[in-house]
Amino acid sequence: MLFSRRKGFVSVRDTIQKDSMDEPLRSGLWNAIHICIWKQIEYSRYEQYFEQANVYGLFQNYWHNYFKRPLDNLPHDIESAHRVVRKYFFECKWYEVYDFIEFTASYCPENMAPEFIKFCNHIFEKELSAYRFVDGVLTDITSEEEIASIEEAIDTSSKFSGVNQHLKRALALLSDRKQPDYRNSIKESISAVESLCKCLTEDDKATLGGALNRIEKSHQIHPAFKKALSNLYGFTNDSGGIRHALLEEDILTYVDAKFMLVSCSSFVNYMIGKAGEKS
Missing domain, CATH: 1.20.120 (Four Helix Bundle (Hemerythrin (Met), subunit A))
Structure with a gap:
């Protein structure tokens, strides 16, 4: 345990992350997306095009319902679309990260959601976030x-x-x-x-x-x-x-x-x- 925590020099608000998000928490949540979604990308048996990927519907929802961008601006290759999402994730406000995580849990392929939510809750607890997924919705556990x-x-x-x-x-x-x-x-x-x-x-x-x-x-x-x-x-x-x-x-x-x-x-x-x- 670090000296500052052992001696009680770190404030409660720095300890329990309610109105902020440090880099370990943000990175941990990105790793949840990486492991539970990006690493689980599959294509149809005969086609390797982005449109045939099992996450194409998720990206369409990102563009249409989350970013509110024209769908004809959605990149035609998954690598470019991934770069746009990653840039947003690491530059957005702390509360927008929670928006994005909750949105992802709602619109990712159904078979990916349980493990993704479980991974996120593990990161929330490990990094002392004041929030948890409860029945698919992010909920305050520390008021x-x-x-x-x-x-x-x-x-x-x-x-x-x-x-x-x-x-x-x-x-x-x-x-x-x-x-x-x-x-x-x-x-x-x-x-x-x-x-x-x-x-x-x-x-x-x-x-x-x-x-x-x-x-x-x-x-x-x-x-x-x-x-x-x-x-x-x-x-x-x-x-x-x-x-x-x-x-x-x-x-x-x-x-x-x-x-x-x-x-x-x-x-x-x-x-x-x-x-x-x-x-």
Whole structure:
């Protein structure tokens, strides 16, 4: 893991790509097109002309429905058409790349679409895109509100060094693009909540359950909110939970770790706000 991520110096918006797209993400998506579509080009049994290729209909749709260009300007050879598409892909805006990827999934040969979508989702997860294909449509999996919640928690917890470091570590483990550690990211997210509870109760030995009971009385936490957090915390401590070695098959994903980070960030923001009301 790079120093900047390990130490939490990379911003949440640079980590989770929602309103931007770096070169590894763009290149990875192009490779998905290259491997799943361009490398699968076939011609009719007797003709090797562009018009006889299985992707000719896709290129016609690019020209007519996507680029909105005259069809008689569509090149007569596949190499020239490919160059036009490639030039556009690497020069267009980040959000236009998503448009193009979604359009390609809709209009490519039917037998190519499942593997193409699967490959794209792999790249989205690997490069921490905030989007995924769901039922053939690109969908937000990380909202602006979730990003803002993580940012706020890291910012406002600066006076609680333990809380701040746990949150930064959780984000760093989640965002390591070479070797993400979702299990330990979840641990760090929960540890941030524990650390904050101990700070607010001024009891380093307090368990989260005990701390919540005391905070509920002193800061007027709604019982339903307390129960929700207790249930979430219980997930990490039951016999099959994160903190036990009994779960041999690691099935945790980016979505699991992101959910825990967002949830714990929201709790940190809520409790720091509550504590501020009493100061």
